[in-house]
Amino acid sequence: MQKKIVITGFGGQGVVLAGRIVGKAAAIRDGLESTLVQSYGPESRGGACSAQVTIADRQINYPYIQHPDILVAMSQAGYEKYKALLIPEGILIVDQDLVTPEAGAGGFSVPSTRFAEEMGLKMIANIIMVGFFTAITDAITLEAARQTVRESVPKGTEEKNLKAFEKGWAYGRSSLKARAKKAAGQIGAFA
Amino acid sequence: MPDYKIIVFLCNWGPHAAFQHLQDQGADIPSEIKMIRIPCSGRITKALLLRSFEMGADGVMLLGCQSGTCRYGSGTRSAHGNTSETCRILDLMGIGADRLQLDNFLPDRPQVLLARLQAFVRQIYEMGHSPILPHASVRGEAPAALTPEAIVAAHDVFACQDCGKCTSACSLALAGKPYSPREIANRIIAGRADDPDVRQAVNACLTCGLCYERCPSAVNFPAFIRSMRAYYHHHRLVEAPTHGGFFQSMMRAMTAENLLPRRWRDLPAEIRTRAGAPVLFFGGCAPYFDIFFNRFLGVQTARILEDSLRLLNFFDVEPAVLENETCCGHDLLWTGDRENFLRLARRNARAFADSGAGELVTACPECYHTLAHDYPENGVPLPLTVTHIHEFLEREIDKGAVGFKPLGATVTFQDACRQSRFDGRSDLPRKLLARMTGTELLEMPESGSGAVCCGNSAWTGCDAYSKSLQVKRITSARQTGSEVILTACPKCQIHLRCAMEDAMRAEDLQLETMDLTSAIARTIYWEGS
Numbered sequence: 149m150q151k152k153i154v155i156t157g158f159g160g161q162g163v164v165l166a167g168r169i170v171g172k173a174a175a176i177r178d179g180l181e182s183t184l185v186q187s188y189g190p191e192s193r194g195g196a197c198s199a200q201v202t203i204a205d206r207q208i209n210y211p212y213i214q215h216p217d218i219l220v221a222m223s224q225a226g227y228e229k230y231k232a233l234l235i236p237e238g239i240l241i242v243d244q245d246l247v248t249p250e251a252g253a254g255g256f257s258v259p260s261t262r263f264a265e266e267m268g269l270k271m272i273a274n275i276i277m278v279g280f281f282t283a284i285t286d287a288i289t290l291e292a293a294r295q296t297v298r299e300s301v302p303k304g305t306e307e308k309n310l311k312a313f314e315k316g317w318a319y320g321r322s323s324l325k326a327r328a329k330k331a332a333g334q335i336g337a338f339a
Numbered sequence: 340m341p342d343y344k345i346i347v348f349l350c351n352w353g354p355h356a357a358f359q360h361l362q363d364q365g366a367d368i369p370s371e372i373k374m375i376r377i378p379c380s381g382r383i384t385k386a387l388l389l390r391s392f393e394m395g396a397d398g399v400m401l402l403g404c405q406s407g408t409c410r411y412g413s414g415t416r417s418a419h420g421n422t423s424e425t426c427r428i429l430d431l432m433g434i435g436a437d438r439l440q441l442d443n444f445l446p447d448r449p450q451v452l453l454a455r456l457q458a459f460v461r462q463i464y465e466m467g468h469s470p471i472l473p474h475a476s477v478r479g480e481a482p483a484a485l486t487p488e489a490i491v492a493a494h495d496v497f498a499c500q501d502c503g504k505c506t507s508a509c510s511l512a513l514a515g516k517p518y519s520p521r522e523i524a525n526r527i528i529a530g531r532a533d534d535p536d537v538r539q540a541v542n543a544c545l546t547c548g549l550c551y552e553r554c555p556s557a558v559n560f561p562a563f564i565r566s567m568r569a570y571y572h573h574h575r576l577v578e579a580p581t582h583g584g585f586f587q588s589m590m591r592a593m594t595a596e597n598l599l600p601r602r603w604r605d606l607p608a609e610i611r612t613r614a615g616a617p618v619l620f621f622g623g624c625a626p627y628f629d630i631f632f633n634r635f636l637g638v639q640t641a642r643i644l645e646d647s648l649r650l651l652n653f654f655d656v657e658p659a660v661l662e663n664e665t666c667c668g669h670d671l672l673w674t675g676d677r678e679n680f681l682r683l684a685r686r687n688a689r690a691f692a693d694s695g696a697g698e699l700v701t702a703c704p705e706c707y708h709t710l711a712h713d714y715p716e717n718g719v720p721l722p723l724t725v726t727h728i729h730e731f732l733e734r735e736i737d738k739g740a741v742g743f744k745p746l747g748a749t750v751t752f753q754d755a756c757r758q759s760r761f762d763g764r765s766d767l768p769r770k771l772l773a774r775m776t777g778t779e780l781l782e783m784p785e786s787g788s789g790a791v792c793c794g795n796s797a798w799t800g801c802d803a804y805s806k807s808l809q810v811k812r813i814t815s816a817r818q819t820g821s822e823v824i825l826t827a828c829p830k831c832q833i834h835l836r837c838a839m840e841d842a843m844r845a846e847d848l849q850l851e852t853m854d855l856t857s858a859i860a861r862t863i864y865w866e867g868s
Contacts, residue, residue, distance in 0.1 A: 258739075322740035325655065326865035336744075337646070337653040337860040 150204040151287050152213045154230055155277075157222030157243075159187070159197040162274030166220075167199025169278050169296050170288060174203040177292030183211035196225040203287055218285055220277060221247050222260070239285060243277070256284050258319050267312060275301070275309045276316035283320025290317065343371040345398040345463055346391045347456065350380045350414070353404035356446030366453050369460040371397075379403070380441070381414030381421075385631065386583025388425040388439060393588045395473040398438045398463035400456070405443045415443065420634055427630045432592065433600040433663070435466055470598045485570050487532035494563040496524050498556040505550030505560060510792040511543065514811065516804035518543065520550045520560050527567065533576070541567045542578035543800040546673055547792035548760035561761075568675030577675055581801040582631070586670060589627060593665040594682035602626075602664045610648045613657040619696035619723070620648060620658040621710070623703040624666050625829045636836045640829035646860035647702040647728045653863065654735045658700065661690055669705040672713060673797035684719040692722045702728040702856055704758035704828050712761075727758070728856055729767040729827070736774055742866035745777025746858055748851070751821035752780060753812070753835065754790035755828035763788070768827055768855050775862060781819035783812075791815075793831040794838070809838035813848045823851045825858055 153170060157163040164186045171182040185200040200213040219234045220241045221227035227247045234240060240255030245262050249255060258280040264273035275297060282293040294313060301309040333339065349355045355376055361368055377383060380403025391399045401422055409415045422441040430436035440459060444452050483489060491497065505520040512518045523540045531537055546561040554560065571577050580587050592598070602622065603612070612620070625640035632638050651658050668683035687710075691699060701707050704727065711725040735741075752768060759765035765787040772780045785791045791812055794805040813835060816824045826832045832852050839848045 318738035319740065322735075322738040326740035329865045334865075336862075336864040337649040339864075 150202065150206070150208070151218060151285075152216045153201040153203065153218040153220070153285075153287065154198055154213055154216040154233070155201070155220040155222070155281075156196060156198040156226030156230055157274075158225070159195055161197070161222050162271060163187075163197045163222060163226075164199045165300065166274040166278050166281075167201045169275075169293070169300050170281065171201045171203070172300065173288040173292040173296040174201075177295055178289055180205055181208050183208050185211050185213070196223065196229045198226065198230070218281075218287065220281055222273070222277060223247065241277070241281060241284060243273070256280070256320075256323055258316060258323070260316060263315055263319070264312065267308075267315070269308060269312075272309055272312040275312040276319075279313040279316025279318075280320040280323075281316075282313075283317045284324065293317075343397045343460070343463060343468070344373065344395055345369070345371045345400070345460060346396045347372050347374050347400045347402060348377050348380065348383050348387075349374055350403045351376050351378055352410050353408060353446055354402035354444040354452065357444050357449040357452045358402075360446070360449040361453050364449070366449070367457075368453065369457055371460055371463075372456060379409065379411045379414040379418075381409070381411060381417030383418065383421065384583050384585075385421050385425045385428075386585035386588065388421065389428070389585055389588045389592070390583075392429070392434060392438070392469055392471055393473070393592045395469070395471070397469045398459060398466075399440075400459055401439070401441045402452075403441070403443050405445050408445065424630050424633070428589070428627055431600060431602065431626060431630070432589065433598050434469060434471065434592070437462065438466065438469060471592045471595045485566075485573055487527050487530070487567070487570060490563065490566040490570060491524075491528055494559055494566065496528060496558055496563055499524050499554075499558050500556055501525070502555060504553040504555065505558075508549045508553040510545055510547050510549055510794075510808055511804050513791065514804040514808035516543075516802075518804075520544070524558070524560070524563070532567065532570070538571055538576055539578060541571065543802065545756075545792045545794070545800065545805075546796050547756040549789070549792070552760055552788055565673055565675070568673070569677050570675070572675030572677075578799070580674060580797075580799045581795070582798060584798075585631065586624070586627075586798045587674060587676070589624075590666045590668060590671050590683065591676070591679045594679050594686065596686065598665070599663050600665060602662055603660045606648070607645060610645060611652050611657045612648065612660045614659055615695060616657055616659040617695075617697050618651070618656050618658040619691065619694050619699045620644075620651065620660050621667070621699050621701040621706055622660070622664060623701065623706045623829070625703070628829055628833060632833060635840060636833060638829075638833050638836055640832055640854070643702050643829060643854040643856050646854070646857040647700070649860050650728070650732060650856065650863070651700065653860075654731075659694055659696055661694060663690065667703075667706045667709040669709040669713075670797040670799075672709065672717075674799050677717070681717060681719065684714050684717065688714065688719050688721055696723055698724050698726055700726050700728055700731050702854075704755040704762070705830070708757040708761050727762075727764075727767070729758075729764075729771060732856075732859060733767060733770055736771070736863075740866060742864055743775045743777065743859075743862045744864060746775065746823070746862050748822040749779045749781055749820060750823045750825050750858070751783055751816045751819045752786065752855070753793060753816070753824055753826045753831050754787060755826070755831055756790075756792055756796065758827055759788050759790055765790070768825075771855065771859060772825075775859065778858070778862070781821045783815045783819055785815070793826075793828070793834040795830070795834050805834075806838055806841075809834055810841065810844065810848060813838055813850055817848075817850055821850070823853055823858075825853055825855045827855050829854075
């Protein structure tokens with residue numbers, strides 16, 4: 149098993165922290181191997197920033213990602229930069245209000261920034277995205293992700309971040325359920 | 340021989356002449372039969388039929404005249420309707436529909452009547468005793484906590500500042516009734532609790548809680564009224580409840596330990612329930628209401644339960660339901676019958692524990708308040724969390740990936756007293772309404788925690804002022820320009836629809852009613868790519 153994940157967005161959205169949480173959860177909590185290549189320099193201060201995370205159940209020989217299996221885009225610029233690299237059967241995840249994917253691109257979307265604003269703290273959008281990512285991809289386990297979020301966020305903000313994580317995770321599970329229900333033709337309560 | 344009790348209500352016109360003929364002949368009329376002469380079979384209401392069972396009858400037979408020979412014209416037809424509806428309720432309660440039978444006789448068929456009576460007695464013997472055992476109430480000396488003085492002290496009614504805000508807010512006073520909560524309080528403080536007009540006033544209170552909402556001294560008037568009703572009940576001084584006390588009889592009958600209601604037999608096949616599930620759904624009395632009112636109100640409050648179950652299924656919850664589910668006891672508690680309320684509460688608590696569920700979901704605001712608050716406050720804690728369906732829906736819808744089709748009508752919302760004021764959750768239905776894209780909510784001037792009552796509570800104290808209140812409420816709802824009045828309590832729906840039946844003003848009062856849960860079930864869908 150090997151999963152190559154690119155998380156991209158504006159510098160300042162917490163993209164690198166999201167990548168670090170995913171990698172740490174895999175390596176420390178789930179007992180897998182993981183590597184992280186993160187943006188540094190001008191893009192991490194407002195440009196199309198990215199975190200490249202590889203997760204595998206065997207040794208990882210090369211940490212750079214040319215064709216991700218999973219692309220998480222939290223900005224349009226990031227999406228434009230990486231969309232062509234996503235493998236055809238790859239999973240695309242976008243922030244619903246900030247990214248407009250190409251027609252027919254498929255994938256999953258979550259209004260993480262809007263949810264973060266509704267929760268009163270815009271900067272937790274990345275944690276909501278980590279929750280959504282965990283639910284959709286199964287790349288890391290729920291418990292590993294939850295524990296890593298708790299350990300990775302500033303002291304005193306754990307509960308708020310965990311609430312954000314749960315919000316994203318619940319929305320992800322709900323999205324998967326919606327997709328399964330629609331596929332089965334069970335659209336409404338009376339269908 | 341076992342001591343069976345069989346009541347035969349006998350119309351004084353045709354059947355009694357036949358019965359008298361048998362008596363004159365010294366015919367072998369079964370000794371179990373207690374004959375009661377009545378003016379007409381149509382006068383025996385559903386309440387009287389059920390009361391017979393509540394008082395220990397094993398079987399009841401109603402004998403009227405042949406169709407077309409009733410001296411009152413519609414007596415036979417009324418008897419047929421009352422009997423068939425009571426039979427359906429007896430069946431649902433688990434007493435057995437066959438324990439109540441209707442027949443028609445003219446004076447010239449005494450031998451046929453005798454054979455019929457003997458056959459009925461044999462049939463009752465085969466069925467065995469009724470599961471309802473009449474229990475003698477514990478009365479006599481009132482407990483110290485149940486004197487007017489102790490009740491006044493317990494609820495700190497002395498804190499009343501006599502400011503009159505309760506009276507100016509009172510739903511009944513707004514309907515024009517000379518009614519004043521503070522005056523009732525003052526008179527009871529003055530030691531006049533036993534005055535008939537004070538008793539009547541205590542009985543007439545809607546316990547809607549608007550006065551408590553406005554009281555600057557936080558005198559909990561509804562709780563005070565409830566305790567006073569318990570005092571009157573203890574001294575056998577309660578006023579007659581509405582509908583002949585049918586629902587109170589039903590609830591008292593449900594306290595019988597060996598009663599096995601057959602509660603969920605008629606669920607649509609597509610609704611999924613599962614024995615032993617971690618979530619238990621509690622339905623309440625809506626199906627009984629639907630049978631009782633079917634002839635004149637056409638209510639379908641059992642749909643609320645079906646739609647709630649559909650919504651649970653929609654969110655992949657297959658709840659357990661208790662086939663022997665009984666009433667929560669709300670109305671017994673609020674009419675002062677604490678003794679039978681506690682019997683029901685303990686019975687329910689045992690059934691919930693036996694189910695093994697960790698969460699109980701209910702769609703009725705009265706059931707919710709009673710189970711979540713009144714049970715533990717009366718010494719019957721429950722081994723599970725109680726959740727109102729609105730709370731469940733808000734929790735699930737908040738997770739996302741669901742959308743709503745427009746309901747196709749503008750709506751207004753009638754708050755349920757128990758939800759909006761007693762539980763302080765008038766925000767819950769509004770959160771759900773806000774999520775219902777394309778459904779416009781037009782609020783009435785009095786809404787939320789200040790909403791006016793639907794006009795009645797606990798099946799007691801209904802009068803012309805209740806009706807006036809309901810008419811005002813419907814008028815207020817229509818003035819918002821709404822096409823549908825959404826309700827959140829089966830009783831709100833019943834009471835508002837009752838006012839719409841007004842023969843003189845029917846056209847002015849028509850407004851479609853629908854429960855919010857049903858509106859959600861009809862519009863919700865899974866969305867997302």
